[in-house]
Every structure is written in C-alpha cells, then in structure tokens.
Amino acid sequence: MRRLSAVLALLLATTVLSACNSDPEKSPGAAPAAGNGPVKELVDRLPEAIRKAGVLRLAGDSHPPYRSVGTDGKTVTGLDPDLQAALGRVLGLKPEISIVNGLPAALTGMLSGRYDGFNGPVKDTAEREKDFDAVVWMTTRTAYLVPTESKAGIRTSADICGKKVAAVTGSIVEDQIKKLTAWCTKNGKQAVTFIGLADTNATILAAKSGRADAAGMTEGAAIDAKAKDKDAYTYVTQTDEQGAGVDQLAMLVPKSSGLGPVLRDAFTVLLDSGEYLEIMKKYGLDNVAVKQIGYNTAAPKTSGPGSPAPSAST
Structure with missing residues (x-):
C-alpha cells in the first residue's frame, strides 16, 4: 500500500507540473506546438x-x-x-x-x-521594413548561370567583369551586381552591364539566346536550373571579397x-x-x-526605457 501511495503521489505531481508548463501565457515570439490542423x-x-x-x-x-x-x-x-x-x-x-x-x-x-x-x-532591408514586416526563412548567395555552350569565357565570378548580366529588376541580385561592378572597377576591370528583366525565366532565356552572357539569380534558383538540364548550364558564385556575403531572404507582409x-x-x-x-x-x-526564423532583421534595434524586448524568434 505504501508503494502504491508513493506511485500515486508521483503521478499527481507530474500531472500538476504538466499543467503548469502548459500555461497559455507564452513568452513573446514562442510558437505553439504543431498539429495536423489549425493552431x-x-x-x-x-x-x-x-x-x-x-x-x-x-x-x-x-x-x-x-x-x-x-x-x-x-x-x-x-x-x-x-x-x-x-x-x-x-x-x-x-x-x-x-x-x-x-x-x-x-x-x-x-x-x-x-x-x-x-x-x-526577397531580401530583408531596412528600407523595406519601413512599410513591411519581414519574416526571414532562408539565406542565399548570388550566382551567375552560364550556358555551357557560351563563348564568354566565364569560369569564375571575376570573369563576370565586363560581361552583360540579365537579372530581375529590383531584385537582390541587382544590388549584388552593383557590388561586383565596384570590385571590378577597383581592380582595373570593366564594369558589369546590367540587363533588367521581369522574372527569372526571362533572365535564363536572355542568357540562352546570347542577349546576355549570364543570368544572375539566387544560388537556389541556379541549382534548380542546372538540375533540370545538367548539361545545359554551369554557374559561378559571387565571393565575399566581391561584396556578396550571405543575404537574409524573407516573406513580406504590410x-x-x-x-x-x-x-x-x-x-x-x-x-x-x-x-x-x-x-x-x-x-x-x-x-x-x-535554424531560427528571423523577423525584421535589417533595421537597427533600439534599446532603452520603453523599447520592446527582442522576441525568442528574432
């Protein structure tokens, strides 16, 4: 009986502890558990x-x-x-x-x-955060897709200097091409010529047709294009020295x-x-x-009296 009483007491304590830990008042940014339906x-x-x-x-x-x-x-x-x-x-x-x-x-x-x-x-930037909240869910580097039959001689990202590159207007890649151009001119090479188009498919077609020497895009998009036709394309990746770095990509909402x-x-x-x-x-x-979902990562965070504390998922 004493042993049974001890087991019952332990079960009761566990139940009480679980009830305490399931308090619906969660810390800011903490996400509820997933299920098969709506949370x-x-x-x-x-x-x-x-x-x-x-x-x-x-x-x-x-x-x-x-x-x-x-x-x-x-x-x-x-x-x-x-x-x-x-x-x-x-x-x-x-x-x-x-x-x-x-x-x-x-x-x-x-x-x-x-x-x-x-x-x-889309890239999370301080300028965009003035109007939009940015939920960062992936990172990327900038890549340049090149048709394998191209005669442009692009074997490294440095070879992009002096070439024509098609990329989506207003995209993260347009900004990266500006940084690459600055590196090119600093090192005595010719500037990159940017050809702005509406979407990624249009940039690939421009490279394939010869209108552009390469198509600039996220590395993920380059991997996908190469996987769909592995013998048709190769790609080079912009380096940190050329201003690339790793960019935070997000979903934007007003x-x-x-x-x-x-x-x-x-x-x-x-x-x-x-x-x-x-x-x-x-x-x-x-x-x-x-490894962790980011939120409005670009704008400088303020601190001091009255400033909100950072959430667990920021």
Missing part, C-alpha cells in the same frame, strides 16, 4: 478581416524553384506553394496566389491592399496589417515540427535553410 492560438491572433475571409492572398512572380508558373498563367508549382499550403493549414486559411509581373508589382499591390503578402523570397508576428510564429511551428526542413530538402535547398 487555435495563431488563428485567434489573425487580423479579423483575414480570419473572417478564411483566405491568405499572396502575390507571386515566376521564380523557379520557388514558383513555376504553368502555361495557363495560373497553375503554380514549387517550393512556395508547398510552403503556403503548410502555413495555410497551421493558420486555418486557404492560400490564394496571384501572378504578378515582378517585385515592384508585388510591393505596390500589397500597399494598396490587393495582397496580404509576398514570399519572394506592416499596417498586423499579420507579420502571426506569420513569424506559423513559420516557427513548421520549423519546430520538422516540416519546414522537409520542404527545403525536397527542393535541394537545405543548405540555405535557417
């Missing part, structure tokens, strides 16, 4: 208009492997739709994607209220909507459950996956 805590925090509509309206351009647009101009496959479906399940929302013509259209569309977000992935913190925690749910990494591995991008 009520996150659903309850959604902006009312989005929760009532039951739809997450997202802008998207043609940007393999993140988004590949079908010939009908509406069917979208790739990493982004898979990720959207997972986020939609967690938030109890149906994701709907509208195809837009590049980044500027996505940004203006969000600010006008047509779209709730844009999953780029700051005024209040959706940003909820999406951050929904991403964290997927990361903690392992589903995020499974999706990244499916598209060969696990080498650029993050």
Whole structure:
C-alpha cells in the first residue's frame, strides 16, 4: 500500500507540473506546438478581416524553384506553394496566389491592399521594413548561370567583369551586381552591364539566346536550373571579397496589417515540427535553410526605457 501511495503521489505531481508548463501565457515570439490542423492560438491572433475571409492572398512572380508558373498563367508549382499550403493549414486559411509581373508589382499591390503578402523570397532591408514586416526563412548567395555552350569565357565570378548580366529588376541580385561592378572597377576591370528583366525565366532565356552572357539569380534558383538540364548550364558564385556575403531572404507582409508576428510564429511551428526542413530538402535547398526564423532583421534595434524586448524568434 505504501508503494502504491508513493506511485500515486508521483503521478499527481507530474500531472500538476504538466499543467503548469502548459500555461497559455507564452513568452513573446514562442510558437505553439504543431498539429495536423489549425493552431487555435495563431488563428485567434489573425487580423479579423483575414480570419473572417478564411483566405491568405499572396502575390507571386515566376521564380523557379520557388514558383513555376504553368502555361495557363495560373497553375503554380514549387517550393512556395508547398510552403503556403503548410502555413495555410497551421493558420486555418486557404492560400490564394496571384501572378504578378515582378517585385515592384508585388510591393505596390500589397500597399494598396490587393495582397496580404509576398514570399519572394526577397531580401530583408531596412528600407523595406519601413512599410513591411519581414519574416526571414532562408539565406542565399548570388550566382551567375552560364550556358555551357557560351563563348564568354566565364569560369569564375571575376570573369563576370565586363560581361552583360540579365537579372530581375529590383531584385537582390541587382544590388549584388552593383557590388561586383565596384570590385571590378577597383581592380582595373570593366564594369558589369546590367540587363533588367521581369522574372527569372526571362533572365535564363536572355542568357540562352546570347542577349546576355549570364543570368544572375539566387544560388537556389541556379541549382534548380542546372538540375533540370545538367548539361545545359554551369554557374559561378559571387565571393565575399566581391561584396556578396550571405543575404537574409524573407516573406513580406504590410506592416499596417498586423499579420507579420502571426506569420513569424506559423513559420516557427513548421520549423519546430520538422516540416519546414522537409520542404527545403525536397527542393535541394537545405543548405540555405535557417535554424531560427528571423523577423525584421535589417533595421537597427533600439534599446532603452520603453523599447520592446527582442522576441525568442528574432
């Protein structure tokens, strides 16, 4: 009897401790546990208009492997739709994607209220954080895709100097090409000629047709293009010395909507459950996956009385 009493006492203590640890008052940025359906805590925090509509309206351009647009101009496959479906399940929302013509259209569309977000992935910058919340879910370096039959003689990123490079207008790559050009001229080489186009497919076609010597894109996009036709392309990667570094890529949502913190925690749910990494591995991008979801990482953080404490997922 004494032994049975001791076991019962231990079980009671364990139950009480579990109840204490399941306190719904979580620390800022802490994500609830994942399940097979909507996470009520996150659903309850959604902006009312989005929760009532039951739809997450997202802008998207043609940007393999993140988004590949079908010939009908509406069917979208790739990493982004898979990720959207997972986020939609967690938030109890149906994701709907509208195809837009590049980044500027996505940004203006969000600010006008047509779209709730844009999953780029786009570089998190302090300038963009003035209008948008940025949920950082991957990193990247800049790569230059070159047709194997090219006579341009591009074997290293230094060989890009003096060449014509097609890249998406307003993209992270356009900024990287400026940095590479600065390195080229500093080292007595010719500047890179930038050819701005609407989407990644257009830049690849420009390189393939000879209009450009190379197509600039994220390394993930270059890996995807090479994998689809391994004998057709090679690529070189911009170095730290040439100003590249590792960039933080994000989903953007209008700051005024209040959706940003909820999406951050929904991403964290997927990361903690392992589903995020499974999706990244499916598209060969696990080498650029993050270990922690970032949030508005570009703008300088202030400190002092009245300043908010950083969240657990920042």
